Amino acid sequence: MKFFKIILKNAFRHKLRTLLTMTGIAIAIIAFGLLRTVLTSWDAQVEVSSLNRLITRQAVSFIFPLPYAYKNKIEAVEGVGTVTFSAWFQGVYKDKDHFFPRLAIDPETYFDVYPEFQLTPEEFETFKKERNSCVIGRDIANQYNIKLGDIMSIEGDIYPGQWDFVVRGIYQPRDKSTDGTGMVFHWNYINERVKEQYPDRAGYVGWYTVALKDPDRAAEVSEKIDNLFKNSPAETKTETERAFSQNFMAAFSAILTAMDVMSFVIVGIIMLVVANTMIMSARERTKEYSVLKTIGFSAKQLSLLIIGESVLISFLGCVIGVLMLFPVVGGFEQSIPKNVFPVFYLATRTVVISVIAVMLVGVAASIFPLMKALKTSIVDGFRYSG
Template sequence: MWRHRLRTGLTIAGIAVAIVSFGLLRTVVDSWYAGAELSSSGRLITRSEASLSFSLPVTYGERIRRLPGVTGVTWANWFGGIYINDKNFFPQFAIDDSSYFKLYPEFIVPADQLSAFQSDRRGVIVGRKTANKYHFKIGDTVPLIGTVYPGNWVFTVRGIYTGADDKVDESQFLLHWNYVNETIKTVLPSMADRGSLFISNISNPAQAATMSASIDSLFRNSLAETRTETQKAFQLGFIAMVDTVLVAIQTVAYVVILIIMAVMANTMAMAARERMREYATLKALGFGDAFVFMLILGESLSIAVAGGVLGIVLTFPLSRAFFSATRDLFLVFEVTSFTLMQQLGSAVFIGLIAAIAPAFNSRRISIVDGLRAVT
């Protein structure tokens, strides 16, 4: 391995870069699905059958609440305001303040802040991540330019919520649906008394499919039919919109491995060609073809695994740095044990494939031809 130290070192470095790239790309794909995987299994989302852009009468909430097996209902509307300019994006929802946080216990709000929010029609509760990013503090005023609901809106930060764990979304900006509804009645009456999403808690998550069908049957053949699904299925619907991009990322991850495999194969072919006389000498001394085969295979695997282990070690600090730079894109960004297994497996695969051709060529070379070889 160390006869040509520069070549071996560069090969190990190249494999390490490929393994790091593979790990990061795989983690990007996993992170897109992480939010859906962490969703509550006992929470259903009801929306318009036609499209998310169509709202539903808020009276639907009371009808859903009366169904056996439903333990709680709330609703939310996408607000979509602009803070200062288009670059300052954070999710904003007009919520029912009396029921929303009961259905989202993972949003931790201090009791005094929740009380202050509920008593102030213009109050808002902001996620810790958004508050930190824009330096919002309790009592600050936040002006928004309405898009879905036109006009200039001014809100006051009355609370900052934190997640029950580090996998909870802390980016939301939650305001009073009642305040928005009363204001919009004077401007666009057709948009009043309506909700975009109805969120239901059910007592038995195993009955999610049955409960979803029961909810949708309530509004079948009405002017506003519904589509109900689990929170996980709802979020996977959004992920499906970028499914082509995710497939492209996965394809690039595997192409990187194929490229470095070709480089490794070339390295091993050069090394084996240079040592034909040595392999012939070993055979003349009585060592069999299998011994020479294992020498080449062992060298190839050693180089590949060394590069793979280095790549795996570097994946952790680089993934943390990547997550710090892209916190607005991903809820979580964790390198899973399955990804680590894929990285190590890819390194071993590279070593095996790269050794096949030179190892079999060494078996075909006779002792006489090998000793005549000029290196």
């Protein structure tokens, strides 16, 4: 601690240079933090996926539907709790730029299986009773300034026609990582019109979500469900919701890997910035290091001064960067369409990784100047005229 004052004074010996270095680190931290936040937000979509739920879909592809008639059969499988289903409705709200997930669901069971979408009992009851009603997420309500009782008109594409839904519920996401951008309405309401207009397409749902009584039996229950429909025209593939999400996200793995690599390239840039400053500082102080060694400073004590200075500059740059990162991420959260990243927030993990990475970089950046300072003999140091 008694050396801290020297470290501090050395760090700010060239104020402009130190400030520029710290600014460079801060900017790099913002870039690093933003990239990590994007990756975290992407991962969050997998992480929020429950291990207690199974997704049963068409074995050939997710885009093919399953008969509604499977519901009772799945419910009869041992180990299965509540079974609900959804169908991807898509459609266009206002225009194609205003995208958010729109699903036709079973109102009786959906909110039991997805307790993270929190609805008041009154809203839930009204929603169940009105066949043309819908429930939307808080973020959608805020984004489009929609209130209870408002009508949302959707131009159908998968299910053609004009669809008007009365907003009877606005669900609150249970936590930060829960998607608040969904819109759900009665599958029956959709199915009735499909029955009239496209009888062949009626009676089909997109996929089933199965709540498990015991998550440890996921594999066994999945197998039992799939065995029920073997050799049928619509064979199923059942997996945990997390595995389902991971498979879905795997399609973007190349982009995610590139972003991951980029974030660590930024760490490398931080190191070069700090190392450059430290090398210049150490070179200018060659004589001073000889003076300190002459006075009796050991290699350990000299290392403390040089590493300490590098780490201090890095740390201060990191603190500025992290402090700026909060409003920057906040700004991005506001400006990015909710459908792109339903959840986008600065995770504690990202801050911790940033601080640790910069501290390590601070130490690494001091190694070269430190080795030079230690290797240079006192006599050579006094002769140095660089």
